[in-house]
């Protein structure tokens with residue numbers, strides 16, 4: 001196999017593009033794919049201040065690396081979830097990366113700043129661990145971005161992630177989630193704009209980029225991930241991709257082009273009645289927002305005492 005650009009020996013083959021690249025041109029290809037996603041989906045302007053959510057894994061650190069190299073003004077944010085050694089190691093990976101590239105990293109600790117960690121909080125609230133984690137991340141990262149005056153919050157969701165979530169949403173006809181499944185969620189009152197610049201790159205490509213660039217990311221998955229349905233959807237799509245390269249791309253980008261517009265709110269449809277949460281002021285359709293309800297349950301001393309004797313439910317919500 002020869003590199004598509006320089007004809008030197010290739011380091012990686014990208015079957016869905018029917019192409020192979022040497023390391024240098026693969027890195028350039030990844031940067032171009034990110035730049036193209038940002039341009040094509042109007043993610044943010046060249047002078048935007050971008051808050052990059054980093055977990056210590058390959059995708060988010062790769063994203064930060066590419067955005068910084070493309071010349072964007074970036075700050076990283078790491079949310080400590082309190083998931084034992086996994087959280088300690090992931091925080092160290094983010095710290096090492098930021099220091100090595102002289103980038104600004106903000107650290108938010110769920111336990112000391114919000115009073116609960118994910119395993120105990122989920123058990124106390126009697127909710128699925130990943131659903132508790134997802135709600136906490138969405139609320140807190142949005143809050144950090146708003147308070148910090150950032151233009152946009154960027155996350156490291158790649159093509160495999162988005163295709164698997166889409167697959168799951170279609171299997172269950174989760175119409176509300178399908179309406180939100182876009183690479184850009186525009187800013188609204190109380191919500192910063194959220195973007196996913198890695199949608200044109202598969203997981204295997206973000207991993208290869210991270211290795212080629214010498215990014216010291218944590219390889220271990222979160223221990224709470226075991227058995228979640230998202231992983232099974234990923235495995236199914238991987239099998240389809242193996243025999244039919246381009247399946248994930250066709251599913252996801254086909255949906256964006258042909259499916260997503262059908263889930264937009266219809267003209268004349270009443271918008272939901274949104275008002276400020278009576279506790280935190282965030283926009284909500286109830287009196288108290290979902291995060292404040294979760295936090296109340298997750299920090300309730302009696303519930304926590306029971307939870308500590310039982311342990312968490314390991315299921316993605």
Ligand code: SF4
Nearest residue numbers: 129130133222224225
């Ligand atoms: S696997 Fe679940 S608990 Fe772990 S980081 Fe992901 S969403 Fe959070």
Ligand SMILES: [Zn+2]
Nearest residue numbers: 003006022025
């Ligand atoms: Zn080359």
Ligand SMILES: [Zn+2]
Nearest residue numbers: 277280289292
């Ligand atoms: Zn609230």
